[in-house]
Amino acid sequence: MNTRSSKQDKLVSTRPIRRSSPRKTQSSRRTKAIVIDSDSEDDRVVEVKETEEKVTQEFNLASCPLPCREAQFVDILSFLESNLKLSSSGCMYVSGVPGTGKTVVVKAVLEALENTHSKYKKRKTDFKILYINGLTLSAPNRIWKRFYNELNPSQKSRLTPDVARQKLKLYFEKDHEPVILVIDELDQILDKQQAILYNLLDWTVHPSNLFSLICIFNTMHLPESVLTMRNASRMGMARCAFPPYTHDELTIIVKRAIGTSESEKLNEAMSLLARKVAAISGDARRALEIAKRTLEIVKTKSSSGNSSVVVAVGEAFKELFSSPKIEAVKFLAVVME
Secondary structure (H helix, E strand, O other), X not given: OHHHHHHHHHHHHXXXXXXXXXXXXXXXXXXXXXXXXXXXXXXXXXXXXXXXXXXXXXXOOOOOOOOOOHHHHHHHHHHHHHHHHHOOOEEEEEEEOOOOOHHHHHHHHHHHHHHHHHHOOOOOOOOEEEEEEXXXXXXXXXXXXXXXXXXXXXXXXOOOHHHHHHHHHHHHHOOOOOEEEEEEOHHHHOOOOOHHHHHHHHHHHOHHHOEEEEEEEOOOOOHHHHOOHHHHHHHXXXXXXXXXXXXXXXXXXXXXXHOOOOOHHHHHHHHHHHHHHHHHOOOHHHHHHHHHHHHHHHHHHOOOOOOOHHHHHHHHHHHHHOOHHHHHHHHHHHHHO
């Protein structure tokens, strides 16, 4: 009896030891894995921040062509420079309503990269920059042929879209120079399944492809609400939003375009103009059109002595917002109701 009881005591005493040891090992392994991942992620964040600071110091925002868009200029430029520096791939989602400066700023970033490539590259052709506007494509799948021909301008050939896509796939599988592709008006090539965008985004997932993609959308919606789930997951978190211009920003843009004036009435009129446009759309192009037309009206009526700037602003608004096309759209909206 004593022998049996002693054996049972030994078994009972050994069980907790056997169970506790593997649990400690698993928890320690998990903790170690988390620490490794967090360190690598922190290193990546530090490298990106260093790139942003370098971009800000190097360019001093002098290359940004639009006022009040310096932050977006730095974000896009630092994203591309980071991919080039780290020999990586990625995609940036650029969004904003029309007239907020998306295309102008992105093109200025591409020009800045071309002008400064010698500072971090040995040869002038160390990376390729391509720009495609979705509105210039007769069909969405034509982008493959345009992409391939732009990538190989000396070997332009008549290819079907499917053959061009296969050739592009083979191109990225071989050793090649980094490629930067900007697709403007990407809304125009989105089909129901969004297969074209899926193929493009799939190439950006692999760092060895050295493929940087800038997608410009004419919307302020997040990619999760615009794209399918498989595309939204591949889009990543690199995003740059161009919100509509505010009243103060439009005032700066208009005054910079027409020049400074000592006339208080003119300054008040331009402020009124900016306030009206900001309330409607925040479109800088429309604000500049109205400002230009206002000055023309003032100049025409100055000889008769009825050159009120405020009145001219109202007349310019009526002309530009009461065109035959706009009136036709308003009429159709009433009929549809």
